[in-house]
Amino acid sequence: MTLTADEITAAGLHFDINDAVATVTLSRPDKRNAQTPAMWHALAAIGEQLPATTRVVVVRGAGHSFSAGLDRAMLDPETGDVARLLALDDDAMNKAVDGYQQGFTWLRDPRFVSIAAVQGYAIGAGFQLALSCDLRVVTEDVQLSMKEPALGLVPDLTGTKPLVEAVGYQRALELCATTRMVGAQEAVTIGLALTAVPADRLDTTVADLAEALTANVAGAVVETKRLLQSAAEEDLETQRRLEREAQVRRFRELAELMKPS
DSSP, rough: OOOHHHHHHHTTTTEEEEETTTEEEOOGGTTTTOBOOOOOOOOHHHTTTTTTTEEEEEEESSOOOOOSSSSSGGGGGTTTTTHHHHHHHHHHHHHHHHHHHHHOOOOOTSEEEEEOOOOOOEEEEHHHHHHHSSSSETTOOOOOOOOOGGGGGOOSSOOOHHHHHOOHHHHHHHHHOOOBBBOOOHHHTSOOOEEOOOOOOOOOOEEEEEHHTTOOOOOHHHHHHHHHHHTTOOOHHHHHHHHHHHHHHHHHHHHHHHOOO
């Protein structure tokens, strides 16, 4: 699905590409970038129409918060999106949620490295969007929370797997079951964030990181990300094979690049 710039804006997003770096901005600062199904579908569309030359994707929020989570209008018992979901049978509801999840899963694509630039609140869906990114840079005032259980719901926007991968099962269960807030220092300590910086250093820090991530050969970074994604789940013999196969591809590509023109 391809969306125009106006359609992306109408969904509450801004999309910009500068050379190899694409930036997706949640642009509902008056709502603390609360998320809607329209936004999730637009995020999925952005993932589909990214140029092949994209090497870094930065996801950020306009204003003082990354994202306060679900737009509460979704929960209106008469007119909200949840009411419309409840009118569906189980298969149709499952399909609808799958469509929402597509707005998050593309950020794990090995073709690029994704960075969440997180300031202020990243709650519920906001936290899950940050977790969908490979790297998270947070400000010192950040507050993270998996809020869904407090609403009687589960985290269903693909956040459970990266949360467990980042902090382990025990801590992930505690964070979800209590829905407590996690500040910047703890986020870095337990592995939820790469680093925490003052708010006025967020843009510079993310820009420097994006520059560093694009400094090495693109194919090598892509293959390495793919290997790291499989490492925890594969046994040693399988992972060794995947490493060998990736290295053969790298040697072949480098040999082609070194051929005289």
